[in-house]
Every structure is written in C-alpha cells, then in structure tokens.
Amino acid sequence: MSTVQGRLRIAVQKSGRLADRSLELIRDAGLKWVKGHNDLLYRVENYPIDLLRVRDDDIPTFVADGVCDLGIVGENVLEEDKNGGATAEVVMPLGFGRCTLKLAVPPTLAYEGPHSLQGLRIATSYPKILRRFLNDNGVQSDTVVMRGAVEVAPRLKLASAICDLVSTGATLEANGLIAKETVFESQAVLIKSPTGPEPELAHLLESIIERMAGVVSSQGAKYVMLNAPRSALDEITAILPGAGAPTVMPLMGRDDAVAVHAVCQEAVFWETLEKLKAAGASAILVLPIEKMM
Ligand SMILES: Nc1ncnc2c1ncn2[C@@H]1O[C@H](COP(=O)(O)OP(=O)(O)OP(=O)(O)O)[C@@H](O)[C@H]1O
Ligand SMILES: O=P(O)(O)OC[C@H]1O[C@H](OP(=O)(O)OP(=O)(O)O)[C@H](O)[C@@H]1O
Ligand SMILES: [Mg+2]
Incomplete structure (x- = not known):
C-alpha cells in the first residue's frame, strides 16, 4: 500500500x-x-x-x-x-484494553511454580512472550500456537497448560482453569x-x-469544589486524590472558612466524600472535566 x-x-x-x-x-x-x-x-x-x-x-x-x-x-x-x-x-x-497474559492450568496439574511446566506442552497465541518467560525461569516446554479458543486446549488434551489473555477471569473459570503466573500486563x-x-x-x-x-x-479526572474550615485545610487537601496544589479562595463574610477548588487526577469515590465531610468540608461538588491540556 x-x-x-x-x-x-x-x-x-x-x-x-x-x-x-x-x-x-x-x-x-x-x-x-x-x-x-x-x-x-x-x-x-x-x-x-x-x-x-x-x-x-x-x-x-x-x-x-x-x-x-x-x-x-x-x-x-x-x-x-x-x-x-x-x-x-x-x-x-x-x-x-487492560488485560494480563497469564499462565493457567487445570486443577489436576500439581503446580508449584514455573518448573512444574518442565517438559509439558503449553497452548498460547503469544509464543514469543511465553518463550521469554520460560527462558527467564529456566524451563523447557513445547508451545502449541492457537489463534483463538486457547482455553479449550487442556480439555482436548492438546496441551497441559495455557498462556492467554485474562481480564475478568470468566473465560478461565468457564473452562475450569486456574491462573498461576502473570506473564505480561497490557493495555x-x-x-x-x-x-x-x-x-x-x-x-x-x-x-x-x-x-x-x-x-x-x-478521563476519570474530576473538578472538586468544597468549603473548608481554615483549621482543616491541610487535612482536607491531603484527602483529595491526585490533586496538585489546590486553589484556595476567601469566602465572603467568613474568616474561619475558605473555598477549595482542585483537579483530582484519580477517581473520587463516595468514601472520599465521606472522609472530606468528616474532616469538616461542606458544600462538596464533584464535576466532570471535558477537556484538559
Ligand atoms: N478480555 C480482554 N479484556 C480486555 N482487553 C482485552 C481482552 N482480550 C484482549 N484484549 C485486548 O484487546 C486486543 C484486541 O482483542 P481482540 O480479541 O479484539 O483481538 P483479535 O481477535 O486478535 O482481533 P483482530 O481481528 O483485530 O485480529 C488484544 O490484543 C488485547 O490487547
Ligand atoms: O478474562 P475474560 O474477561 O473472560 O477475557 C478473556 C478472554 O478474552 C479474550 O478473548 P476474546 O473474547 O477477545 O475472543 P478471541 O479469543 O476470539 O479474540 C482472551 O483471549 C480470553 O479468551
Ligand atoms: Mg488479532
């Protein structure tokens, strides 16, 4: 092309x-x-x-x-x-697209570490990454390359173990396999x-x-606005997840309290709001951020 x-x-x-x-x-x-x-x-x-x-x-x-x-x-x-x-x-x-390349075995295989795979056949769609893992662990095994449905290989007696992508683990569970080693983390x-x-x-x-x-x-970042007693400012800013230096502004007619605005780079959970409240924060608003540069 x-x-x-x-x-x-x-x-x-x-x-x-x-x-x-x-x-x-x-x-x-x-x-x-x-x-x-x-x-x-x-x-x-x-x-x-x-x-x-x-x-x-x-x-x-x-x-x-x-x-x-x-x-x-x-x-x-x-x-x-x-x-x-x-x-x-x-x-x-x-x-x-987060997922993990894992080694998994049927419950009938007594697994005590990578050396338990010595001399066995392992099915995978990722022969190079698997080979490197096996070499790093000093294990010699055969690999069977499959393009999909790798998880059925042990049932078909094609292989004794598999090395495939996992995210929720539902596919492994449906095929009666147990994850044993993380070979590669991906996104x-x-x-x-x-x-x-x-x-x-x-x-x-x-x-x-x-x-x-x-x-x-x-993505996942939030703009948080709240009012805080001056005395609790340090404690409250420490609770805000992944916030840099927040903006602190006076509140009209209130010498004892300030308004705090912060961009939180990490998820703001209900638990975080409960902690902020317990530390004395009030009027807490959590807003989505559309664009950031
Ligand atoms: N279960 C999963 N959860 C999350 N991400 C995954 C999962 N499985 C795969 N991925 C990621 O998504 C990518 C694409 O997966 P997909 O299954 O669509 O690939 P494919 O079948 O090879 O598609 P193609 O037809 O393009 O070759 C994978 O290479 C991996 O990075
Ligand atoms: O841990 P889980 O959430 O169950 O996900 C794992 C499954 O997802 C991927 O396959 P996919 O569904 O993309 O199909 P494919 O093998 O045909 O690409 C991977 O190859 C596993 O089979
Ligand atoms: Mg592909």
Whole structure:
C-alpha cells in the first residue's frame, strides 16, 4: 500500500475489543468523519487524516514501516511482534484494553511454580512472550500456537497448560482453569512511526498526539469544589486524590472558612466524600472535566 501524499494515517483495529474505544479517543481529539462505502479507510473531514481499519496484528508493522503515522494497539500485540527490525515507538498508554497474559492450568496439574511446566506442552497465541518467560525461569516446554479458543486446549488434551489473555477471569473459570503466573500486563497504547511524517504534516501530528494526551489525562479526572474550615485545610487537601496544589479562595463574610477548588487526577469515590465531610468540608461538588491540556 502506498502512502497518500499530504495526509496522515492512523491505524486502528477494524473490529474487536479495541475498535470502539480507539475511534472514541480519535473523535474526542476533535476528528470528524462519516462512514463511507470504503470500509478499510475512513476519511477525516476536518483534517488531512485517514483512519486505516485493519486487524490488530498488522498495526505494529504498518506503523513501524511508516505506512501509518500513528496506531492504537495492545502492548501484548506490540511485544509479540518485536523482531529486531524497525519498531514503532510507544507514545503513551491509553488506559483501556487492560488485560494480563497469564499462565493457567487445570486443577489436576500439581503446580508449584514455573518448573512444574518442565517438559509439558503449553497452548498460547503469544509464543514469543511465553518463550521469554520460560527462558527467564529456566524451563523447557513445547508451545502449541492457537489463534483463538486457547482455553479449550487442556480439555482436548492438546496441551497441559495455557498462556492467554485474562481480564475478568470468566473465560478461565468457564473452562475450569486456574491462573498461576502473570506473564505480561497490557493495555492499549498509542504508537508512532520512527520515520516521521512529511515535514508539512509534522505539526498536525504533534497536535493530534497532544490532544489525545489531553483526552487520556482528563478521563476519570474530576473538578472538586468544597468549603473548608481554615483549621482543616491541610487535612482536607491531603484527602483529595491526585490533586496538585489546590486553589484556595476567601469566602465572603467568613474568616474561619475558605473555598477549595482542585483537579483530582484519580477517581473520587463516595468514601472520599465521606472522609472530606468528616474532616469538616461542606458544600462538596464533584464535576466532570471535558477537556484538559
Ligand atoms: N478480555 C480482554 N479484556 C480486555 N482487553 C482485552 C481482552 N482480550 C484482549 N484484549 C485486548 O484487546 C486486543 C484486541 O482483542 P481482540 O480479541 O479484539 O483481538 P483479535 O481477535 O486478535 O482481533 P483482530 O481481528 O483485530 O485480529 C488484544 O490484543 C488485547 O490487547
Ligand atoms: O478474562 P475474560 O474477561 O473472560 O477475557 C478473556 C478472554 O478474552 C479474550 O478473548 P476474546 O473474547 O477477545 O475472543 P478471541 O479469543 O476470539 O479474540 C482472551 O483471549 C480470553 O479468551
Ligand atoms: Mg488479532
């Protein structure tokens, strides 16, 4: 595929677990497109950018080779794809698509540590990451590569253990398997091409990355406003989760109390509000943040 002159390209998963969240992030960064008849390529209307919709396995190569300038992919796929050649650069973690590559065994296998897998067969879709884990632990095992439904391998007597992605653990449980080792922790990441775009598009690329960073950091962040007795100010600001220096303002006609405004980078739970109240805070408001830069 040849690159289109004068347009940036962003690779996203066409369908699957990352597809919707990837488009949502791009939309929140201010890009607009209409779904046309071309399923592979969405043309962005308000910037010279195209969204290339592909299998997630192809995204690292497209970005490493400069066919796409940016891409959104799971760290697990990126890691498995490493081959010593040109690699895409990780720009930032995106906070979604969190999952863990785990080793799991049936209850009939007496597991006492990685050495219990010595000489056994392990089914996985991630042979390279698994091989590295086994080497690091000095274990020699055979791997059976399966593209999906890895969890059925022990029942079919294809393998004695599996190494697959887990998030809720429901699939392992449904297949009677028990997780034993964490092999790799993953989430979706933004990657960029090492070759860089045409010089005229460099500024646009940086601006899109900066906007995406703003969207990611505002996710889960809250703007908290409250009134606090002056005497409890230190205690109250210490309770506010992930807040930098809050803004402290006088309250008209009240020398003993102040208004506190803070951006909390972490989730603000009901428990936090209860603690703030117990410390003397009142009129507590928690507001969502739409954009942050
Ligand atoms: N159970 C899960 N929970 C959260 N994230 C997951 C889970 N399983 C996979 N992921 C993440 O989502 C990515 C895409 O998963 P998906 O199952 O859609 O991939 P796929 O079947 O390989 O899709 P494709 O057709 O694009 O090749 C994975 O590589 C991983 O980073
Ligand atoms: O811990 P859980 O929440 O149960 O999730 C784990 C399952 O999710 C992924 O598969 P997916 O459903 O994406 O299907 P696939 O194997 O066809 O890609 C993974 O391969 C597991 O099978
Ligand atoms: Mg895939």
